[in-house]
Amino acid sequence: MIKENDYLNTIADQCLSKAKKLGSTEASVFVVNSVSENVNIRNRKLDGSTRSENLGITLTTYIGKKKSSISSSNLNEKNLDNLINRCVESTKITPEDELNSLADKELYFNGDKNLDLYDETILENKQKIDYINEAEEEAFSKKDIVNTNGSGFSQNKSNFVLANSNGFSDGYKTSQFTAYCEVVSKNNGSMERDYEYSSKRFYDDILKPKDLGAKAAELALQKLNPKKIKSEKLNIIFDKRIAKSFLSAFSSAISSSAIARGTTFLKDKLNKKIFNDKINIQDKGDIKKANGSRYFDSEGVKIKPLDLVKNGDLKDFLIDTYNGKKIKLQSNGRSSGSTNLYFLNGSVSFKELLCSGKRILYVNETIGRGSNLITGDYSVGASGLMIENGEFSYPVSEITIAGNLNDIFKNISLANDLEFNYSTNSPTMLVEGMIVGGK
Amino acid sequence: MSNLLKNTSLSVNTADKIISDTLHKCDDGELYLEDTKFETVTLDDNKIKSSDYNTDTGYGFRAVTDDVIAYSHSNEISEESLKKSSENLKSTLKSKSGTYNSSIKKTNQKFYKDTDPIETKSLDSKIELLNLMNDYSRSKDASVKQVSASFIGEKKSIEILRSGGELLQDTRPLVRINISMMVEKDGRKETAVFGVGGRQSYDEYLKDDSWKKLCDEAFRIATTNLKSKPSPAGEMKVVLGPGWPAILIHEAIGHGLEGDFNRKKTSAFHNLVGQRVASEGVTIIDDGTLDNRRGSLNIDDEGTPTEKTVLIENGILKNFMQDRLNARLMNTKSTGNGRRENYKHIVLPRMRNTIMLNGNHTQEEMINSVNKGIFAVSFGGGQVDITSGKFVFNCTEAYEIIDGKIGAPLKGATLIGDGPSSLKEVLMVGNDMMLDPGIGTCGKAGQGVPVGVGQPSLLIDNMTVGGTEL
Numbered sequence: 028m029i030k031e032n033d034y035l036n037t038i039a040d041q042c043l044s045k046a047k048k049l050g051s052t053e054a055s056v057f058v059v060n061s062v063s064e065n066v067n068i069r070n071r072k073l074d075g076s077t078r079s080e081n082l083g084i085t086l087t088t089y090i091g092k093k094k095s096s097i098s099s100s101n102l103n104e105k106n107l108d109n110l111i112n113r114c115v116e117s118t119k120i121t122p123e124d125e126l127n128s129l130a131d132k133e134l135y136f137n138g139d140k141n142l143d144l145y146d147e148t149i150l151e152n153k154q155k156i157d158y159i160n161e162a163e164e165e166a167f168s169k170k171d172i173v174n175t176n177g178s179g180f181s182q183n184k185s186n187f188v189l190a191n192s193n194g195f196s197d198g199y200k201t202s203q204f205t206a207y208c209e210v211v212s213k214n215n216g217s218m219e220r221d222y223e224y225s226s227k228r229f230y231d232d233i234l235k236p237k238d239l240g241a242k243a244a245e246l247a248l249q250k251l252n253p254k255k256i257k258s259e260k261l262n263i264i265f266d267k268r269i270a271k272s273f274l275s276a277f278s279s280a281i282s283s284s285a286i287a288r289g290t291t292f293l294k295d296k297l298n299k300k301i302f303n304d305k306i307n308i309q310d311k312g313d314i315k316k317a318n319g320s321r322y323f324d325s326e327g328v329k330i331k332p333l334d335l336v337k338n339g340d341l342k343d344f345l346i347d348t349y350n351g352k353k354i355k356l357q358s359n360g361r362s363s364g365s366t367n368l369y370f371l372n373g374s375v376s377f378k379e380l381l382c383s384g385k386r387i388l389y390v391n392e393t394i395g396r397g398s399n400l401i402t403g404d405y406s407v408g409a410s411g412l413m414i415e416n417g418e419f420s421y422p423v424s425e426i427t428i429a430g431n432l433n434d435i436f437k438n439i440s441l442a443n444d445l446e447f448n449y450s451t452n453s454p455t456m457l458v459e460g461m462i463v464g465g466k
Numbered sequence: 467m468s469n470l471l472k473n474t475s476l477s478v479n480t481a482d483k484i485i486s487d488t489l490h491k492c493d494d495g496e497l498y499l500e501d502t503k504f505e506t507v508t509l510d511d512n513k514i515k516s517s518d519y520n521t522d523t524g525y526g527f528r529a530v531t532d533d534v535i536a537y538s539h540s541n542e543i544s545e546e547s548l549k550k551s552s553e554n555l556k557s558t559l560k561s562k563s564g565t566y567n568s569s570i571k572k573t574n575q576k577f578y579k580d581t582d583p584i585e586t587k588s589l590d591s592k593i594e595l596l597n598l599m600n601d602y603s604r605s606k607d608a609s610v611k612q613v614s615a616s617f618i619g620e621k622k623s624i625e626i627l628r629s630g631g632e633l634l635q636d637t638r639p640l641v642r643i644n645i646s647m648m649v650e651k652d653g654r655k656e657t658a659v660f661g662v663g664g665r666q667s668y669d670e671y672l673k674d675d676s677w678k679k680l681c682d683e684a685f686r687i688a689t690t691n692l693k694s695k696p697s698p699a700g701e702m703k704v705v706l707g708p709g710w711p712a713i714l715i716h717e718a719i720g721h722g723l724e725g726d727f728n729r730k731k732t733s734a735f736h737n738l739v740g741q742r743v744a745s746e747g748v749t750i751i752d753d754g755t756l757d758n759r760r761g762s763l764n765i766d767d768e769g770t771p772t773e774k775t776v777l778i779e780n781g782i783l784k785n786f787m788q789d790r791l792n793a794r795l796m797n798t799k800s801t802g803n804g805r806r807e808n809y810k811h812i813v814l815p816r817m818r819n820t821i822m823l824n825g826n827h828t829q830e831e832m833i834n835s836v837n838k839g840i841f842a843v844s845f846g847g848g849q850v851d852i853t854s855g856k857f858v859f860n861c862t863e864a865y866e867i868i869d870g871k872i873g874a875p876l877k878g879a880t881l882i883g884d885g886p887s888s889l890k891e892v893l894m895v896g897n898d899m900m901l902d903p904g905i906g907t908c909g910k911a912g913q914g915v916p917v918g919v920g921q922p923s924l925l926i927d928n929m930t931v932g933g934t935e936l
Contacts, residue, residue: 072534074534077812078551079539082542095519096516097521098518100524100541106473117519124514152558174732218853255930258699260936287511288511288612289611290612394851396846401655402878404878406697406879425884425930426882426930426932428932430934431934462935465700
């Protein structure tokens, strides 16, 4: 069982009072406990099970404008005393930075916690095994599914307390249930793999096992006997699971640390058009049961809902306290990054998007790092399917796609099929005029 | 004598009893204890951004029978916690029965010293040096707009307690010194990262002001890229420089030769032992025994002594890299490649220092032989799909080759290839083998482990370059 708040609070209080006694003028501490249980299967047989239990603290101490941190999983009192001592001693010799401070008191979260982020359900290992077996069973019922890279189910529960010397002290439990299935297809000497996964805070919300297995099989089968196409300029449709990666790049590029350091291609773009007029992006932490929801960030600051992009214009950044001061903007509770980040729906259906041209490349897998956030240059390896006259025609692999995010952002059209499956979500996305590297 | 149980409430005798009681009907398993100290000191944007110190102690208890792994880990080292783990392992394996294989080779081999890099250099002197690196870098040229520099150090002590009371130990230092730089000129921005490291104290990498060379190199790459032009797209000849570009071998070939994917028959190489998988003259080894290298280990994380494993000899596939579990199931021996990120993770077969040995061509010969192609000098990172064999990596320094001569620098291109066929396309192997500077971390199944690579210059006949110029 995971530890209750009382237990975590006691540790947090001890750390704060010890740090104060040793001479720190301000301090903040994060105490976290998590228990996760995973099962893995392969070819419908148990492959392994893992139980993980973690308890740890991270303490930051300040002396005036000097700052240093320690973290540890060894909470025995003597060890903790030594570490806190070390932390305060390091603080003394670390140079001052006038921007170092805890977050402003007025910004701390003190609302109701009603977002349903914790599911009490506890599954026995047998239930987890049965669930994921059923998924693989379904995948193996399809012709040409010959092997598996392993499938699994995990149940993760955690609780934490964040406390600081300004009087903030709060924490809450969260849960996460994840099922994944990865299978191998083979036909005419061609071997391919693909996967499907589903991860939700509530057990009842994850994809049903048959659907999970069927989807993994469908994707792996689709890829068999791919062709390599010639190098050319093409319109590309990105499957939702890839389209969301453009949002991840966007969110990194508008973090206040990147803006303050000047290391982003979106540095001077506030209130300027960076997408076309039809694109809107929001980041909301208060969606019930959603994977990215939280009440406050790692500094205790409440999460403000943000309209990041409105009608194509960049309207806000993701701001923490330190970097906020640097760019003279108040924290909006994003020291832990984005929350539930998503494009609002576009106006056309998935089918209409497929029919928007004679020959369109549908990309449902990319490999490689992709984006250079300083220049906006984008280049990845890709595979997918060719769409001809609105119909999927043949699989394509071993190609690259490249462009620059400045142009890509302006050439996006979105379908109206947004779902909240991840913490970052996009409808299916069409990008016009990207360069495909092939034969 | 266990050191890691000393300051805990768990006695060696009690631990031994629980281990034997849990594992006696299993094929394999152990109690893995770990104590890690880790620091990062970072300068960024002209200021010391962080001085962080972390300690992590815990155990991972593993029981293996047949092909099933039961694992339980915790950072509470106590009799109660270990008993709970034991019950957990027993319940997973209750329907199985195996024979414990107690044989494990002993070794006295030492490829690095038992030093603590965090304590052997004071925080004061680290901060002083970071400031020097910052000032030096910024004074090089007005185009230098942003500098980050960091010291990352670790001392990891591990103990492996096997059923029957056997104890294996290792202490592993690891450091890395990094610098990253952003330059801006005429409205264009570029960055470069450079670093150095290995299993020694920081000062071994700082002799004779050699930190200046790190700054110089980052500056050279960043300013080169300021002049870069869009990369071409399509298939062409590629010359790879020596050293770090060997991550091509790591991605294209290395992962596919790890035992687990081959035992499970999901690797494109699983049925190719004894067959030609690379051009003649291509020999690739995976070596855990190089002094002070980032990927070196005295013993792996199962206690097996590391070795120099020949993977491909003169183009012919010879061996896979094995941990104990995959070796047992494939009727062979562990090659000492069983590794884990830390006590929170199960052991997997992983690479150590993966190296292509010298051939007899010069880099000049290679470049002269290319009419149209690219010369790739450094890469950011790579990735591979083991099943289809497709891999990519991103160039951070590359040039066009036109009519046998090196031309303009090229903007961040991606190279994509097919693992099983790419090494058959090797036309020339260079005579300038170099190891990487000691910066690699390999990710697999969510676990990162430090690795090394090395190679001479290579000429590859045909690879797809992903650029924006048609």
